[in-house]
Amino acid sequence: MHQDGYEDKIKFFGIGKTQHQSSLSNWTNGNNTSVCMDISPENLVWNDWNANQRDLFILDYQGNLISQQNISSGLPNNLQNTLLNLIEQIPNDQIQGDMNSDGGINVLDIVLISNLIFANEYSEIGDVNTDGILNILDIVILVNTIIGD
Amino acid sequence: MKFFLFFLITASMLFSNFEYNLIDNNSSSPTFNQEVGPQLLNTNQVTVHYFGHFN
Numbered sequence: 001m002h003q004d005g006y007e008d009k010i011k012f013f014g015i016g017k018t019q020h021q022s023s024l025s026n027w028t029n030g031n032n033t034s035v036c037m038d039i040s041p042e043n044l045v046w047n048d049w050n051a052n053q054r055d056l057f058i059l060d061y062q063g064n065l066i067s068q069q070n071i072s073s074g075l076p077n078n079l080q081n082t083l084l085n086l087i088e089q090i091p092n093d094q095i096q097g098d099m100n101s102d103g104g105i106n107v108l109d110i111v112l113i114s115n116l117i118f119a120n121e122y123s124e125i126g127d128v129n130t131d132g133i134l135n136i137l138d139i140v141i142l143v144n145t146i147i148g149d
Numbered sequence: 150m151k152f153f154l155f156f157l158i159t160a161s162m163l164f165s166n167f168e169y170n171l172i173d174n175n176s177s178s179p180t181f182n183q184e185v186g187p188q189l190l191n192t193n194q195v196t197v198h199y200f201g202h203f204n
Contacts, residue, residue, distance in 0.1 A: 035175040055199075057197070
């Protein structure tokens with residue numbers, strides 16, 4: 001999923017126990033995933049989550065539990081689809097018209113939209129008036145926004 | 150009685166907070182040696198948590 005450009009939409013965590021820390025490198029070698037150790041023998045996080053060995057928890061972007069599944073017998077077939085569906089639910093907080101995602105509306109965004117219009121291409125972010133068409137009206141709105149600022 | 154117990158367990162699962170504060174022990178991770186947990190993320194992200202014995 002990281003290869004598909006979802007690395008900023010999904011975060012993986014591994015949670016082990018300090019009693020097994022001698023084997024920690026099995027999880028940390030060759031990846032940059034967050035790997036944590038719950039303090040044994042209490043294992044408070046494991047207990048709070050009611051987790052068992054090889055349990056996989058999926059939370060949505062609001063922290064709600066979507067599934068808890070033991071994967072000792074392998075990953076569920078629908079795992080990727082489940083994650084993709086959850087990613088689609090994440091609200092897009094990009095500013096309408098902010099083509100270069102720099103957090104503001106300026107002349108650079110107008111240039112980028114103009115290029116798309118000339119190339120007869122569409123951009124949902126550039127379609128400021130959300131009429132389904134990228135055209136001069138979107139540029140007029142952006143110019144007014146900039147002048148108004 | 151069984152129904153009550155089922156309701157109680159289900160409700161406790163639904164309303165429990167799935168959070169933790171643990172130190173990231175992966176030296177290759179961008180959050181190495183920092184506290185991590187789903188509630189500490191700055192951005193809206195789906196999170197996946199795998200519990201295991203490092204084997």
